[in-house]
Amino acid sequence: MPAAQKTKDSGKEDPVKEITVEARTESIPVVTDFVNEQLEAIGCPIKAQMQIDVAIDELFANIALYAYETQKGTATVQVETVSDPPSVAVTFIDSGIPFDPLTKEDPDTTLSAGERQVGGLGIFLVKKTMDEVTYRYEDGKNILQIRKNLTV
Amino acid sequence: MNITKTLDKNVLTIALEGRLDTMTAPQLEEELKNSMEEADLLVIDLEKLDYMSSAGLRVLLSAQKQMADRGGMKVTHVNDIIMEIFEVTGFVDILTIE
Numbered sequence: 001m002p003a004a005q006k007t008k009d010s011g012k013e014d015p016v017k018e019i020t021v022e023a024r025t026e027s028i029p030v031v032t033d034f035v036n037e038q039l040e041a042i043g044c045p046i047k048a049q050m051q052i053d054v055a056i057d058e059l060f061a062n063i064a065l066y067a068y069e070t071q072k073g074t075a076t077v078q079v080e081t082v083s084d085p086p087s088v089a090v091t092f093i094d095s096g097i098p099f100d101p102l103t104k105e106d107p108d109t110t111l112s113a114g115e116r117q118v119g120g121l122g123i124f125l126v127k128k129t130m131d132e133v134t135y136r137y138e139d140g141k142n143i144l145q146i147r148k149n150l151t152v
Numbered sequence: 153m154n155i156t157k158t159l160d161k162n163v164l165t166i167a168l169e170g171r172l173d174t175m176t177a178p179q180l181e182e183e184l185k186n187s188m189e190e191a192d193l194l195v196i197d198l199e200k201l202d203y204m205s206s207a208g209l210r211v212l213l214s215a216q217k218q219m220a221d222r223g224g225m226k227v228t229h230v231n232d233i234i235m236e237i238f239e240v241t242g243f244v245d246i247l248t249i250e
Contacts, residue, residue, distance in 0.1 A: 025174050050203045050233045057173040057205040109242030113216050121241055122206035128240040 005034065018078040023094060025064045031077050032056050035090060038079040044088060048148050051129045052090060055146050058122035059092050059101075067096025067142065082147065087131065091145040099142060100135045102127075153201075155183050162223070164191030169200035172208035181211050188215065192223035199229035209241060216246060226250050 004020045019034045021027040032053055039049045056077075063075045078091040106127075107120040127133055132147040153176035154169040164187060172180065188194060194215060198204075204212075212227070219225040226248040230238065238244045 028173070028175055047233055053171070054173075054203050054205045054237070057171075057207070061174040061205075061207070107241075109240075110245070111242075113213060113220065113246045116213055116246065118210045118213065121209055125206055125237060125241060129236070 016078050016080045018076055020074055020076045023064050023067055023073045023075040023096070025061055027064065027075075028057055028060050031060055035077065035079050039088065042081055042088065042150075044150060048088075048150065052088070052146070052148055055126045055130060056090070058126050059144060059146070062099075062101060062122070063092060063094045063096065063142075066099065067094045069097065081150075086150045087147050088150060089145055089147045091143060093144075094142050095140055096142060098137045100137070101144065102133060102135050153179060155180060157183065157187060159187070159190055162190075162192035163195060164188065164193070165195040165197055167197040167200065171202050172204035172211075174205065174207045177205075177207035177211050180208070181214075184211070184215050188218060191219075194219050194223075194225040196225065196227045197229055198227060198231065198234060201231070201234065203233050204237060206241075209237070209243060212243070212247065224248065 005018070017038050019031060021030055035052065035056060036049060039052065060075065060077070067073060067075070073094065073096055075092060075094040078093070080089050082089055101123045104120055104123055106124050107117060126146060130146045131149045134145050136143050153171055156167040158165045166183065168180065170176070196212065216225050228250050230249055238247065238249065
């Protein structure tokens with residue numbers, strides 16, 4: 001299925017830009033390129049952009065691997081700028097099984113290499129590098145939003 | 153992501169370029185599986201790597217564990233963005249960063 005891009009007028013200063021793609025890991029580069037295009041258009045600092053790219057990889061991979069279990073599904077990613085405080089918000093929406101990744105316990109980052117567990121690092125990294133991460137389940141949809149301040 | 157491999161005596165240098173993420177981490181994993189045995193010391197050069205996600209951290213952790221019994225592993229030319237990722241995840245204490 002080709003990726004569907006559209007612009008929705010939300011009534012705010014900047015319209016919400018969104019893309020809908022198949023919920024599979026192969027869609028991650030498509031979503032990343034789409035979001036980067038929007039970020040470049042608003043002059044997002046490169047460091048914030050790369051941190052957002054990492055967050056996309058973590059969050060979209062979660063959706064691709066777990067949201068629909070073995071079934072196919074789609075996910076929508078929205079990008080919008082927020083003026084107060086100056087920031088950018090990226091929202092991930094899927095209709096898969098309800099899952100709040102924020103309830104996952106943070107990994108113990110003080111353990112040695114031998115004791116380290118491999119799971120749970122991704123969402124932890126997102127929480128640490130973004131200014132706000134929120135989750136809600138609404139109308140049968142998982143809605144996860146990250147927000148990154150654009151002030152240096 | 154591009155991977156450049158150099159074996160000099162028993163030192164294997166793996167230079168990464170681009171993004172180390174969900175889609176590309178398996179490439180690195182495969183490369184390491186195929187060539188790590190030749191090396192006593194593994195050097196991961198990140199000079200041209202833009203960023204890495206947790207998928208990349210997992211591969212580095214696994215390589216670190218495997219090389220610990222031999223000459224070890226070090227990570228070089230870490231940029232600010234990746235260093236911050238190493239810091240918040242505690243990888244600064246696990247990896248040898250130069």
